[in-house]
Structure formats: structure tokens, C-alpha cells
Amino acid sequence: MSNVFAILARDFKRLLKVPSAWVVAIGLVLIPPMYAWFNIRGFWNPYHNTKGIEVTVVNNDQGTTNKLIGNANLGAQIIAQLKNNDQLGWNFADEQEGMARVRSGESYATIVIPKTFSKDLVDTITGTGNRPELKYYVNEKVSAIAPKITDTGAGTVDTQVNSTFVSTVSEVLSDALNTFNDTISTTAGTIQTTTVQSLDEAQSTIASARGKLATIINTMDETPATTKAARQSLSSLQQATVDAGNSLTATSTLITTAQNGINNFAATTSTGLDQGTALLTQSMQQATTTINTVTTGLSSANATAGNAVSTLQTVNDNTASVLETLSNLPLASSSPELKAAIAQLKHSTTNAAETLRDIQALNTSTGNAITTVSDLGATVNNAAQQSLDSTSKARSAITSGALPQLNNGLGSLAGATGTLGGGLSNQTALASQANVVLDQLDKASADTASALRTTDKALAKLGDRLSTVATDITALNTSAMLSSMLGTDGNLDTKRIATFMLSPTVLDTTVLYPVNSYGSGMAPLFTNMALWVGAFALVVIFKTEADGEGITAMTATQGYMGRFLFLSVFAALQGFATTVGDLLLGVQTVNAAAFVLTGVLTSLVDLSLIFALSTAFLHVGKGVCVALIMLQIPGASGLYPIEMMPKFFRTLYPFFPFNYSIKALRETIGGFYDGHWLQNIVYLLLFTVIGFIIGLVIRPLMANTNRMFARQIREGGMIVGEDVHLPGTEYRISNALQALTNHSGYKASIERRVARFEALYPKLKRGALIVGLVVPIVLAVTFSLTTNTKLEALLAWIIWVLLIIGFLLTIEFIRDSLRRQRELGNLDDIQIRDALAVHERRHAR
Structure with a gap:
């Protein structure tokens, strides 16, 4: 580092020995800041001087007469209002002069109000008129920004036209309403009272209907328990039927055995008759017991099913009655949602009635089956008795035809047993069908309950709406807005209504991080441009190559750092002078020290980049520095938001040092937020690292190339250059x-x-x-x-x-x-x- 400071001290001694060089040095410190100062002052508050922007207004409106509004000349009213408007330099002339002024550039724009303007605008009330048009002529050649300002003026005229029209119409309509004030008040009071009473009655009817619906829903919810009991009875019936079938099968087997025994042994001994009698008696007892069991099960199931059918029939009749009541209500015809729900419930009730008729028919068939089973039991008993009688007679006359009679009796008994088995099979099928019907009944009950709940919700919503409407109607008379529109005589205050319609809303604006002027807002951009130009002037005026005179064994790095420190003194002074001058001009700041520090750091960062490019690539590097400032003016969001720029600039935006310096300066001007100033300073200092990489790493690699350029520039004799003192x-x-x-x-x-x-x-x-x-x-x-x-x-x-x-x-x-x-x-x-x-x-x- 000793050689670095030695180079710095030597260069300042050289500068101090030449007084004329002091003038140049002072100029390098003060002249670049002047660029920022003049621009900031010139742009200090341009939008407060828009009165100098002349806009000519031509009024050709001839007015109109309307039965509702009367005589109206909206063009004259607009002219009267514009004369009190100081946003622009309004000039009023005829059409010929107005067009001449805008063509010559004396006026930046001309607005022409046509002859039929009032007539077209008033006729829009009846829907028969054409949409009125204002003719707007603008001269964009005179200035790039002036047309944007005159567009605001045209918008002002358009807004005043609309406001004047709405205000006028509102005043006329208010007068017309006051003419019929008494009739309106009486009729309104009567209608209000009647409406509130009707709404109360409707709410009461809805509450009653909801109560009935709750009862029906509870009944529907209890239906699964009833059908569950019926299913249990049917299950018992089916099991008894199976047991009876098994018993009948055993009986048939015994009868067959008896017949075989009689045929085999009756011819030789009466012992066979005794065995047959015993077997017959046993068969008769089993058949009788089985028949009694089946009859008892069928009777119990039939009674349970009959009770369930009666209960469901009652529920269905009640549902139909409630639905008929709901359909006769006035609300049913005015509420599509309620009407659809009632129709759905009626359809479900009709389906349930058909299902109940099927169950009743099934119950009747079950009763008939019970009777058939009982008759079959009697038949079995008669057949068994006949067999016993035949056996008794056979003891005395076994050879006189007893055997054939006994066989016939046994055959009749077998036939009765088969018939009874068929009847039991049919009963099992009927029990299965009954289970299916009960499932359908459960589903129908669930669907009905769901539909009823939907209806109940719809009625609840309708009741809430009716309550809200009734409250609004009741509160209408006490409305603060309505009261504010009434005068002391109870009539509408037409002037107040017209004023309200002219400007019905008030915009409450809160400015975050306020800036005192447009110049303060533009200061970050102009300050950055001045500092970049100042740093560029340093590498153009001063020599960028440090020679080895008086320095022992100077290296490339030492020469680079020595000359950089020399130029850094002037760059820091430029940053200090520029920012202090900005403050003296009145640029706003919330922290003057941070504002000045940001300017000094920005100047040093700019110098690190410009000095590195200029020494590593000589004149080509200086050309790159000029290109960089051209790209950064539109691409660093200094003037317009970056989102408004083309994609090319939006892509390069994060790689520009201006971007971070401008943001940091804005933090010191408008106010700090969440460490953004420090974050931008860190990003800005990263460009210094890039500069030193170029100057200390890439520059030595370019030694021979730079010497070649320096020699050729010197040989050309037309371009200013200097010898390269880079060791190599x-x-x-x-x-x-x-x-x-x-x-x-x-x-x-x-x-x-x-x-x-x-x-x-x-x-x-x-x-x-x-x-x-x-x-x-x-x-x-x-x-x-x-x-x-x-x-x-x-x-x-x-x-x-x-x-x-x-x-x-x-x-x-x-x-x-x-x-x-x-x-x-x-x-x-x-x-x-x-x-x-x-x-x-x-x-x-």
C-alpha cells in the first residue's frame, strides 16, 4: 500500500504545482453538478404553471326549449364555469379563429361545442336524441407533453358537461315532484302502512307453515323405526316358514314309510297295523303342530303390517293436507322457489300413496294365505282321522278292503302336505316382496323429509327478506339522506339536490411519503446523471495511466489503485457538491446526512465502473460508458415507472446502478421503509466489486492489446490518447x-x-x-x-x-x-x- 499512497501524493503534488490546473479541477467538481441543479430547478413545479397552456373553446351551441326543462343553453353554462377554472389558459373565440390558433400553435388545442349540443343532450331524457359530441382538436407538433395536459383539459370540459346536465335534470325533476307533493305523501303513507301489514301477515303465515312442516318432518323421521319392527316380524315369518317346510318334508317321509310298512306287513300280521297307526298318529301330531306355528306367525306379521300401513296412510294424508294449504297461500305463487318445493312434495306424496296401496294389497293376500293354511290344517286332521278309523276297522276286517282305503287316506294326507308346502313357499315370496316395499317406503320417507327441510330453509330465507323489507319501509320516513333533501316547508330542496347531483361523492385523499415538488421527485434522476457525467469527465480530463516516475518497482495493481484514489477525491467532492446544492435549492429530504452520503457513494461507484472500463478497454470502454448512460435514463425508472417501459428495458433494469441509487435517494427524500435504503446501498456497492474485477483482473490481460491501440492512435495523430504504462x-x-x-x-x-x-x-x-x-x-x-x-x-x-x-x-x-x-x-x-x-x-x- 505504500506505493499506492506514494502515487497519490505524487499526483497531488504535480497538480498543485500548476495553478491553471486548479481551475480545471474546480470546474470538474462544480460544472457536472450544475447539470442537476439547472434541471431540478427547471422542473421544480411545471404543473403549477399550466395556466400558460392555452386551450381555445368555441361555443356554437344555440340552446333549446323543452317542456320538462324549459329554456336551456348548456354551452353558455359551460363557458361560464370554465371562466372560473384556472387549470389551463382558457381562450374563448369563434370557430374560425379557434382552428387558426390550434393550427398555428398559438393554442395547444381547441374544443368546439356544436350548435345542437343542448338539444341533443336534453333529448336524451326521452330517448329520442342523438348522443352529443364535443369536437377536440390537438396540435401534437408543438410539444410532446402539452397534448397530455390538454387531454386533461378536454376531460375537464367533458366532466363539467356531464355534471351540469345531471344537476339541471335533477333540479327540474325535483320541481316536478314538488308539484305533486301532497298526493305523493298521502299515497306513499297509505302504501307504506298496507305494505307493512301485508308483510307481517305473510311472516305469520310462513311461521305457521314452518311449524306444520316440523311436525311432518318428525313423523317422517320416525318411519324407519316402524318399518324396522315390520322387517323383524317378516324375518320371524320367513324363519317359521322354513321350519314348517322342514317339518312337512319329514311328515311326507313318515307317510311314505307308513304306506310301505302297511303294504309289507299288513297281509301277515296286525302288528304292522299297530305300527302304522302309531306312525300315523305321530305324523298327525307333527303336522298339526307345524300348521299351528305357521298360522300364528302369519297372523302376527299380518297384524304388524296392517298397523304400519294405517300409520303411514295417516302421515301421507296429513302431508297432502299441509301441501294443499301451502299451495293456496299467496306466497306460493310469488315465490318460484317455494312453488317448486311444493310441487316436488306433492309428487312424493302421490308416490307414497301408490306404495301404501300396494302394501295394503299385499296385507290382504297375507290374510288369505293364513285362511288357506288353516283350511289345510283341518284337511290334515280329517285325513288323519279317516286313516285311524280305517286302521281300527282293519283290525277286524283287514282283508275286506281296509288296506286300499288306508292307502287312499295316506295318499290324501300326502297331497295335503304337498299343497301346504306350496302355500308356505308362496308365503316366503310374499314376505320377500314385503321387505322390498318397506325399503321403498324408507327411501320415500327420507326423500320427503329432505324436501320438507329444503322447503323450511326457503321459507326461513323468505321470512328474513320480508323482515328486512318491512324494516327498510318503516325506516324510510326517518332516512337522514331524505331529510337532508327536504326544506323547511316539507318540499324537496331543489338547489340542494342539484348541488348534490353535481358532485355526489367526495374523494378523501391521503398521501403517503409526500414530496414537496416535482423537482424533488426528479432530483434522484438528475443527480445520478450529473454524477455519472462528472465521473466520465474525470477519466477524460485526467490521465488514467499511472507512470512509474519516482515509484520503486510499481506493479499494475499499485498503479491502478493509486490513480483510482486520486480520482476518487474529486468524485467524492462532486457527490458532496451536487447533493448539498440540491438541498440548497430546496429539494426535500427526511435525512440530509443520508441524502449526501448516498450521493457520495453513488459518485464513487460510478467512478469505479467508468475508470475500470476506460483503463481496461481504453476508448472502446469510454464508448461503453456513454452507451450505459443512454440506456439507464429510460431503463432505471427515473422518469417513468419501469412497468411502462418496453420489455428490453424491463429485462436490463436490475443490472443498472442508476436503479439502486435512485431508489436509495428516494428513500432519503420521501421517507424510509423497512430497510430499503440499506438494501439498495448494498446492491449499489456490488457494482464497485464488478469495477475492481474489471480493473485488477481483466485489465492486465489486455496489456498488449491496449499498447497496440495506444500506438496506433498515436500513429494516426487525430485521436487524443496516452501511453499505456501497464507492466507486461x-x-x-x-x-x-x-x-x-x-x-x-x-x-x-x-x-x-x-x-x-x-x-x-x-x-x-x-x-x-x-x-x-x-x-x-x-x-x-x-x-x-x-x-x-x-x-x-x-x-x-x-x-x-x-x-x-x-x-x-x-x-x-x-x-x-x-x-x-x-x-x-x-x-x-x-x-x-x-x-x-x-x-x-x-x-x-
């Missing part, structure tokens, strides 16, 4: 070693390469120049045939120019590299070794 080597180590190894062969090889390139060099330059001119023309023609591509065309042209410049730089660099290799070939071995030694010493430092 003219020769590559690989080339030096090759020359030491085979000096004559290296020299002959380089001469051949130089000869070939020199022959090709003029052709490459001419080709680049021709292509550099032709391609932009082709691009211009191509983009002219397409729309909305102007920015893309400009970007393509810039990229192409940069490519051509890059190509020309490449061939110049190749030419300079061959020149240095030729010079190396012309050195003797001792000179080559000395060059290598110098290179090693520099790298050792």
Missing part, C-alpha cells in the same frame, strides 16, 4: 524459447506467416467494412416490413456493429502479435535472455 512483456515465453532453440528457423517461419497475413489483411478489412454497411441496410429493410419490431431492429443493428468491431479488433490483434514475433526474431540471443529475465522479475514481484 511484449513477447511470449514459448516464442522466446523457440527462438533460442532454433533462431534462424524461427525467424524464417515468422517471416512467411507475416507475408501471408499482410497479403490477406487489406482484403479482410475491406470485407468487414462492406459487410458492416450492407447487413444493417438489409436489417433495416427487413424490419421495416414488420410491425412493432423497432426496438428489436435497433438491438440487432447494435449487435451487428459490435460483431464487426470485434472482428476488426481481432485482425488488428493478430497483426500486432505477428509484429511482436517478428521483432523477437530480429533480436540476438543475449537480448532474448534479457527479456526473459525481466519477465521473471516482474512475476516474482
Whole structure:
């Protein structure tokens, strides 16, 4: 660091030795800030001087007469109101003069009120008139911003026209209403009383209907419990039927066994008759028991089903009665929602009635089945008795026809058993059908209950609405707005109504982070521009290369930092002078110290970028600095919000230092919020890091290229330049070693390469120049045939120019590299070794 401060001290001593240089230094500190000061003052409050923007108004309106409004000349009323308006410089003239003034630029715009304006506007009340039009002529050639201001003036006229029309119509209608005030008041009172009474009656009817619906819903909710009991009875019936079937099967088997026994043993012994009698008696007892069980189960199920049918029939009849009552209500015809719900319930009731008739028919069939089963039991008993009688007689006359009679009796008993089994099978099927019907009944009950609940909700909503309407009607007489429109005599105050309609709303505006003037709002942009120009002037006026005079073993980094610190003193003074001058002009600030500090930091950041580009790339870098300020003016949201800019600028917006500096300055002007100032300062300082990377890392790599440019600029004699004092080597180590190894062969090889390139060099330059001119023309023609591509065309042209410049730089660099290799070939071995030694010493430092 000692060499860095030594360079800084030496450069200031040089400056102090030349008094005329002081004037230049002071000018560099004060002249760039003047750019900001003059612009800030010039834009301090331009919108308070809009009275100088002349707008001519031509009134050709001839007025009109209307039965409702009377005589009206809205054009004259508009002129009278504009004469009291000082937003613009209103000028009133005839049409010929007005058009002449706007064409010549004396007036920025002219507004013409046509002859039939009042007539067209008034006729819109009856719907027979044409929509009135104001003719607006604007001269956009005179100024870019003035048309935007005159557009505001045209909007003012349009607003006043609408307000005047609404106010006039409101006043006329109020007078007409006052003519019929007594009739209106009496009729309104009667209607109000009748309406409130009707609404109360309707609410009472709705409450009653909701009570009945609640009862029906409860009944519907109890239906599943009733059907559950019926299902249990049917289940018991089915189980008894199964048991009876099994018993009948066993009986049939016993009868068959008895017949076989009688046939086998009756011929030889009476013992067989005794066995047959015993078996027959046993069969008769089992059949009788089974028949009694079946009959008892069927009777119980039949009674339960009959009770369920009676209960459901009663519920269905009650539902139909309630629905008939609801459908006769006046509300049913006025409420589509209620009417639809009643229709749905009636449909559900009809379906339920049909289902109950089916269940009643099923119950009747069940009763008939019970009778059939009982008859079959009697038949079984008779058959069994006949068999026993036949057996008794067989004891005495077994051979006189008893056996055939016994067989016939057993056959009759088997037939009765089969018939009874068929009846029991039919009863099982009927029980299954009854279960299906009960399921349908449960579903119908659930659907009915759901529909009734929907109806109840609709009635509740309707009741709430009726209550709200009744409250509104009752409160109408006490309305504060209505009272404010009535005069002391009870009539409408027409003037007050007209004034209210002229401006029915009031805009309550609260300004967050207020700024005292337009100049304060523009100060961040103009300050940044001044500081960037000031930093650029420093690298243009002062030398950017630090020489090694009086400095021992100066390195490239030391030279760079020494000269940067020298220029930083002036940059900091520029930032300080600019921001302090802004404050003296009256620029608002909530923290003057932060405002000045932001300006100083911005100036140093700008210098770090500009100095790095100018030293690393010389004149090309300075050209980039000029391009950067051109891009940052529209692309850093200093004038318009970035959201209004084209996509090209919105994409580059985060990469501009102006962006963060402007935001930081705005924080110090309008007010701080949530650490935004510090965040923007951190982002701004990152550009300093980028600058030092360019200056300390990339710049040494450009040493030979920069020396080539400096030499060619000096040879041209037309462009101001300076020698590059960047330490480095003219020769590559690989080339030096090759020359030491085979000096004559290296020299002959380089001469051949130089000869070939020199022959090709003029052709490459001419080709680049021709292509550099032709391609932009082709691009211009191509983009002219397409729309909305102007920015893309400009970007393509810039990229192409940069490519051509890059190509020309490449061939110049190749030419300079061959020149240095030729010079190396012309050195003797001792000179080559000395060059290598110098290179090693520099790298050792």
C-alpha cells in the first residue's frame, strides 16, 4: 500500500504545482453538478404553471326549449364555469379563429361545442336524441407533453358537461315532484302502512307453515323405526316358514314309510297295523303342530303390517293436507322457489300413496294365505282321522278292503302336505316382496323429509327478506339522506339536490411519503446523471495511466489503485457538491446526512465502473460508458415507472446502478421503509466489486492489446490518447524459447506467416467494412416490413456493429502479435535472455 499512497501524493503534488490546473479541477467538481441543479430547478413545479397552456373553446351551441326543462343553453353554462377554472389558459373565440390558433400553435388545442349540443343532450331524457359530441382538436407538433395536459383539459370540459346536465335534470325533476307533493305523501303513507301489514301477515303465515312442516318432518323421521319392527316380524315369518317346510318334508317321509310298512306287513300280521297307526298318529301330531306355528306367525306379521300401513296412510294424508294449504297461500305463487318445493312434495306424496296401496294389497293376500293354511290344517286332521278309523276297522276286517282305503287316506294326507308346502313357499315370496316395499317406503320417507327441510330453509330465507323489507319501509320516513333533501316547508330542496347531483361523492385523499415538488421527485434522476457525467469527465480530463516516475518497482495493481484514489477525491467532492446544492435549492429530504452520503457513494461507484472500463478497454470502454448512460435514463425508472417501459428495458433494469441509487435517494427524500435504503446501498456497492474485477483482473490481460491501440492512435495523430504504462512483456515465453532453440528457423517461419497475413489483411478489412454497411441496410429493410419490431431492429443493428468491431479488433490483434514475433526474431540471443529475465522479475514481484 505504500506505493499506492506514494502515487497519490505524487499526483497531488504535480497538480498543485500548476495553478491553471486548479481551475480545471474546480470546474470538474462544480460544472457536472450544475447539470442537476439547472434541471431540478427547471422542473421544480411545471404543473403549477399550466395556466400558460392555452386551450381555445368555441361555443356554437344555440340552446333549446323543452317542456320538462324549459329554456336551456348548456354551452353558455359551460363557458361560464370554465371562466372560473384556472387549470389551463382558457381562450374563448369563434370557430374560425379557434382552428387558426390550434393550427398555428398559438393554442395547444381547441374544443368546439356544436350548435345542437343542448338539444341533443336534453333529448336524451326521452330517448329520442342523438348522443352529443364535443369536437377536440390537438396540435401534437408543438410539444410532446402539452397534448397530455390538454387531454386533461378536454376531460375537464367533458366532466363539467356531464355534471351540469345531471344537476339541471335533477333540479327540474325535483320541481316536478314538488308539484305533486301532497298526493305523493298521502299515497306513499297509505302504501307504506298496507305494505307493512301485508308483510307481517305473510311472516305469520310462513311461521305457521314452518311449524306444520316440523311436525311432518318428525313423523317422517320416525318411519324407519316402524318399518324396522315390520322387517323383524317378516324375518320371524320367513324363519317359521322354513321350519314348517322342514317339518312337512319329514311328515311326507313318515307317510311314505307308513304306506310301505302297511303294504309289507299288513297281509301277515296286525302288528304292522299297530305300527302304522302309531306312525300315523305321530305324523298327525307333527303336522298339526307345524300348521299351528305357521298360522300364528302369519297372523302376527299380518297384524304388524296392517298397523304400519294405517300409520303411514295417516302421515301421507296429513302431508297432502299441509301441501294443499301451502299451495293456496299467496306466497306460493310469488315465490318460484317455494312453488317448486311444493310441487316436488306433492309428487312424493302421490308416490307414497301408490306404495301404501300396494302394501295394503299385499296385507290382504297375507290374510288369505293364513285362511288357506288353516283350511289345510283341518284337511290334515280329517285325513288323519279317516286313516285311524280305517286302521281300527282293519283290525277286524283287514282283508275286506281296509288296506286300499288306508292307502287312499295316506295318499290324501300326502297331497295335503304337498299343497301346504306350496302355500308356505308362496308365503316366503310374499314376505320377500314385503321387505322390498318397506325399503321403498324408507327411501320415500327420507326423500320427503329432505324436501320438507329444503322447503323450511326457503321459507326461513323468505321470512328474513320480508323482515328486512318491512324494516327498510318503516325506516324510510326517518332516512337522514331524505331529510337532508327536504326544506323547511316539507318540499324537496331543489338547489340542494342539484348541488348534490353535481358532485355526489367526495374523494378523501391521503398521501403517503409526500414530496414537496416535482423537482424533488426528479432530483434522484438528475443527480445520478450529473454524477455519472462528472465521473466520465474525470477519466477524460485526467490521465488514467499511472507512470512509474519516482515509484520503486510499481506493479499494475499499485498503479491502478493509486490513480483510482486520486480520482476518487474529486468524485467524492462532486457527490458532496451536487447533493448539498440540491438541498440548497430546496429539494426535500427526511435525512440530509443520508441524502449526501448516498450521493457520495453513488459518485464513487460510478467512478469505479467508468475508470475500470476506460483503463481496461481504453476508448472502446469510454464508448461503453456513454452507451450505459443512454440506456439507464429510460431503463432505471427515473422518469417513468419501469412497468411502462418496453420489455428490453424491463429485462436490463436490475443490472443498472442508476436503479439502486435512485431508489436509495428516494428513500432519503420521501421517507424510509423497512430497510430499503440499506438494501439498495448494498446492491449499489456490488457494482464497485464488478469495477475492481474489471480493473485488477481483466485489465492486465489486455496489456498488449491496449499498447497496440495506444500506438496506433498515436500513429494516426487525430485521436487524443496516452501511453499505456501497464507492466507486461511484449513477447511470449514459448516464442522466446523457440527462438533460442532454433533462431534462424524461427525467424524464417515468422517471416512467411507475416507475408501471408499482410497479403490477406487489406482484403479482410475491406470485407468487414462492406459487410458492416450492407447487413444493417438489409436489417433495416427487413424490419421495416414488420410491425412493432423497432426496438428489436435497433438491438440487432447494435449487435451487428459490435460483431464487426470485434472482428476488426481481432485482425488488428493478430497483426500486432505477428509484429511482436517478428521483432523477437530480429533480436540476438543475449537480448532474448534479457527479456526473459525481466519477465521473471516482474512475476516474482
